[in-house]
Amino acid sequence: MKVLIITGSSHKNGTTAYLTEQFIKGAEEAGHEIFRFDSADKEVHPCIACEKCHGDTPECVFKDDMQELNPHLIEADAVVLVSPIYYYGMSAQIKAVIDRFYANDAFLHGGKKAVLMVTMADTSTETANGAAASFRGITKYLEWEIAGTVIAVNCMTQDMIRNTVYPKQAYELGRSL
DSSP states (O other), rough: OOOEEEEEOOOOTTTHHHHHHHHHHHHHHHTTTEEEEEESSOOOOOOOOOGGGGGOOSOOOOSSOOOHHHHHHOSSSEEEEEEESSSSSSSSSHHHHHHHHHHHHHHHSSOOEEEEEOSSSEEEEEEGGGHHHHHHHHHHHOOOOOEEEEOOOOOOOOOHHHHHSSHHHHHHHHHHH
């Protein structure tokens, strides 16, 4: 299975990076092929709904790092979104990538699994409701099967997340795809 992981944090040694590593470990042990796209380290222009991608020449007007991601997005059997929760939703970095899915819309419907993993300092899962609702909406629209979620609360630092059940959940989710 081809698994695309899109991360949305600029913290190389942060909580989402750690969850991602655990997920990858499980997925690779299960024999899956991984492509990781760290959106915070990439140049991704926000979608401006210019509709050029749906015209005579169906491609995005922006020539940025989405050109690297797009073939993997289209070919993926599973798409994993990993984001910190800063203020009730997915990070701006990953949201810019998701908005640019629009240029590939015709190729993305059906046949994929999807995973959401988020981390936050807050102790209430309510803080992730916006990200979870967005994820459910995306998967419903694209007709993707939700393979699982990890909502990691009270995990501001990597030391904090290491002492929780969340790394094991991420690992098991990677293995179970």
